[in-house]
Amino acid sequence: MHRSLCRMTEDVLHEPPVAGDEIDTLLGSLDRQRRIFAWKCGGLDATGLRATTAASSMTLGGLLKHLALVEDDMFSQKLLGRPPAPPWDTVDFDADPEWEWRTAADDTPEHLTTLWQDAVARSRANVRQALAEGGLGPYTSSRGESPSLRRLLIDMIEEYARHAGHADLIRESVDGLVGEDQPAG
Numbered sequence: 001m002h003r004s005l006c007r008m009t010e011d012v013l014h015e016p017p018v019a020g021d022e023i024d025t026l027l028g029s030l031d032r033q034r035r036i037f038a039w040k041c042g043g044l045d046a047t048g049l050r051a052t053t054a055a056s057s058m059t060l061g062g063l064l065k066h067l068a069l070v071e072d073d074m075f076s077q078k079l080l081g082r083p084p085a086p087p088w089d090t091v092d093f094d095a096d097p098e099w100e101w102r103t104a105a106d107d108t109p110e111h112l113t114t115l116w117q118d119a120v121a122r123s124r125a126n127v128r129q130a131l132a133e134g135g136l137g138p139y140t141s142s143r144g145e146s147p148s149l150r151r152l153l154i155d156m157i158e159e160y161a162r163h164a165g166h167a168d169l170i171r172e173s174v175d176g177l178v179g180e181d182q183p184a185g
Helices: 022-041 046-050 060-080 099-106 109-132 149-175
Strands: none
Touching (some): 022 060, 022 149, 046 060, 060 109, 109 149
């Protein structure tokens, strides 16, 4: 049995604060999107994670791997200027730009789940570090770019919102699961 995707957000608010400050609202919105995505991908075997719908070749497993890559790109590389972490550090994305999508079918549900959960955990730690070192202001990456944490959080919320919609359609085609929130209990 693989680790529950939804378990990784147990200590996170289920909703952004109604009247919170900017950072709590942004982080709450991002964690809500992560939680919805985790629910849509949770509890499936390899066949479920490899399922497609309509004319798209997109899978839930591919989404897990893709969002793990985007988490690391946004909050390790772009925010803190760190080099790519494994497994991204050995991939030639110029030669194989769809690598994460293509190779997800070869990965177990446990591997995909862990890859994504670990990337989210690193992202949370990196955001806490960035806030401790200066808040929402810009940081300079190793490429000389200076995206603000604010911009990266907004971009990541947008990325999850788009892919949560994809996950909705794919998951419904797998086993009929629909809805925005995991049922209580």
